[in-house]
Amino acid sequence: MDRSQEIIRTSWIGIVTNVLLAGFKAFVGVVSSSVAIVMDAVNNLSDALSSVITIVGTKLSQRPADRKHPFGFGRVEYFSAIIIAVIVLSAGITSLIESVKKIFAPTEPAYTTTTLIVVAVAIVVKFALGQYVKHKGEQLKSDALVASGSDALFDAIITLATLISAGVMLLWGVSLDGILGALISLVIIKAGIEMLSSPINELLGTSIPADLSRQIIREVSDFEGVHGVYDLILHNYGPDVRIGSLHISVYDTMPANDIHLLTRKISTTIFERHGIIMTVGVYAIATGSNRRAELQSSVMQALSAHKEIVQVHGFLYSEKEGMLSLDVVPDVTVHDDAALIAQLTAEVQTMAPDLQVVIVVDHNYCE
Numbered sequence: 171m172d173r174s175q176e177i178i179r180t181s182w183i184g185i186v187t188n189v190l191l192a193g194f195k196a197f198v199g200v201v202s203s204s205v206a207i208v209m210d211a212v213n214n215l216s217d218a219l220s221s222v223i224t225i226v227g228t229k230l231s232q233r234p235a236d237r238k239h240p241f242g243f244g245r246v247e248y249f250s251a252i253i254i255a256v257i258v259l260s261a262g263i264t265s266l267i268e269s270v271k272k273i274f275a276p277t278e279p280a281y282t283t284t285t286l287i288v289v290a291v292a293i294v295v296k297f298a299l300g301q302y303v304k305h306k307g308e309q310l311k312s313d314a315l316v317a318s319g320s321d322a323l324f325d326a327i328i329t330l331a332t333l334i335s336a337g338v339m340l341l342w343g344v345s346l347d348g349i350l351g352a353l354i355s356l357v358i359i360k361a362g363i364e365m366l367s368s369p370i371n372e373l374l375g376t377s378i379p380a381d382l383s384r385q386i387i388r389e390v391s392d393f394e395g396v397h398g399v400y401d402l403i404l405h406n407y408g409p410d411v412r413i414g415s416l417h418i419s420v421y422d423t424m425p426a427n428d429i430h431l432l433t434r435k436i437s438t439t440i441f442e443r444h445g446i447i448m449t450v451g452v453y454a455i456a457t458g459s460n461r462r463a464e465l466q467s468s469v470m471q472a473l474s475a476h477k478e479i480v481q482v483h484g485f486l487y488s489e490k491e492g493m494l495s496l497d498v499v500p501d502v503t504v505h506d507d508a509a510l511i512a513q514l515t516a517e518v519q520t521m522a523p524d525l526q527v528v529i530v531v532d533h534n535y536c537e
Contacts, residue, residue, distance in 0.1 A: 173310050173410065177228045180306045180315060184221035184322070187299050188214045191292060198288050214292075217325060220254045220318040221303075227251075227314055231408055244408015248369035251313030255369070258321050259362030262355050265328060269351030276348060289333055296326035311409055313372075317365045324358045378404045383536035386416070386440065395420055395432050397455055400483045400497075403535050404446065414440075415449040417484065422454040422462075453484045462487045465494065469518055476514075478504050480534070487525075494518065495528040507531045 192214035227250025235242040304319025306312075331354050335346040387399045398419035405413045418436070420429060433450040440448040456463040466485045473482045473496070484497035504510055511529045518527045 173312075174228050174232055176306065176310055177312050177315055178225050180303055180310075181221040181224040181228070181318070184299060184303055184318060185218045185225075187295065188218040188221070191295050195288055195292070198284060217322065220257060220321050223250050223253050224312075224314040224318055227253075228312075241407040241413065242411050244411045245373060245406075247312065247314055247408060248372050251317050251369040252366060254314055254317035254321065255362055255365035258317060258324065258365060259359060261321070261324070262358030262362050265358065266352055266355035269348045269355055272348030272351065274348075286333070289329060293326050293330050293333070296322050296329070300324075300326060313365070313369045316368075320361060320365065324354075324361070328354055328358075372406055375405070378402065378536040380536060382444075386444070386446075389439065389443065390416065390418065390436055393418075393432060393436060395424060395428070396436075397421070398453070398483060400453070400481070401451070401532060410445065412444070412446045413448075414446050415451065417451040417453055419453045419455050419483065421457050423457055454486075456485070456487070461489075465522060469494070469496065469521055472517065472521070473498060473514060478510075481532075484530070492525055493528065494522050494525040495530065497530045497532045499532045499534055 195214060227246050231242075231244050231246040233243045300319045300321070300323030302319070303322060304316055307315025307317075307319055328351070331350040335350050338344055338346050382404075383402055386402060390396060390399045396418045400417045400419070402416045403414055407413065418433070420432070424432075429452055433452065436450050437448045440446050456466045465487055470482045470485055473479055478500055479498050480501050481499040482496060483499075484495070486493075486495040488494075498510075498514065500507075500510060511531060514529045515527050518529070519525075
């Protein structure tokens with residue numbers, strides 16, 4: 171069973187559980203003539219909506235790529251997660267409003283034995299369902315499932331808080347319903363905002379996780395003939411489609427056919443291990459005793475000595491074009507790229523007055 175099938179299966183478990191729980195509540199509500207229990211049954215049916223949204227989103231995300239969407243529809247999953255997070259956030263805000271009303275105008279709960287049994291069953295079932303769905307979401311890296319599971323967990327926690335406050339009111343005559351509800355509502359609102367942040371960050375383009383970037387750089391560096399890995403960039407088009415690029419440094423004596431073979435091996439390995447479609451660019455390292463090698467050594471040494479420069483790479487010298495170029499990666503303290511380029515260009519120009527000097531400022535796209 172692949173990832174999408176697992177997500178759909180888990181969502182169906184959520185739907186079936188909510189429908190069965192709704193049926194149980196409706197039956198008990200009709201038999202005991204309790205309108206409150208019947209209305210709670212209807213609420214359980216609405217809780218199945220998040221699972222339906224997850225299924226629809228997962229199905230849509232599996233549509234094949236077309237001319238207008240060459241990278242597929244994987245990002246639809248993020249929209250599903252956003253919709254569910256908005257539902258959770260709305261529930262938290264609604265609960266907060268109702269809880270504040272109860273603080274100023276407390277009401278005495280009217281629970282029967284039947285009601286207490288139904289509430290207890292609902293708490294246990296909802297808590298178990300929420301834990302299961304959230305765990306599967308984290309396992310499958312599905313923001314929609316995580317949000318759906320959290321929705322069920324919060325539903326169980328709100329019901330538990332209501333039950334506790336009712337018990338306190340019946341035993342000691344103290345109303346905690348509004349206070350507990352308000353506190354839990356604030357927790358739900360905070361969680362809803364956090365749920366929104368993950369899929370929104372993915373849509374905006376979040377940075378590459380540090381552990382993944384280190385692993386990719388280490389794996390590429392292990393290839394024979396690679397003498398440096400730079401400019402790692404990843405673009406996320408859904409949980410199953412990631413496209414990236416990086417540069418490697420090789421000696422300028424390596425034949426073009428060997429470079430082609432090396433880059434093909436790297437891209438194939440990265441796809442097999444990480445599912446990333448990787449484009450591999452090449453920087454040539456000057457070898458031997460010539461002006462190119464001398465300039466490479468002196469220029470890169472001089473620029474590396476700057477404390478605000480994290481990395482220097484991509485040295486290029488063309489006698490034919492009369493041009494010298496290289497890339498620098500500044501640290502986070504540098505905010506004026508133009509001023510940095512002007513400073514470094516002037517410095518390098520003194521070392522190669524007969525050449526056009528081009529300094530390119532790169533930035534670190536990893537965490």
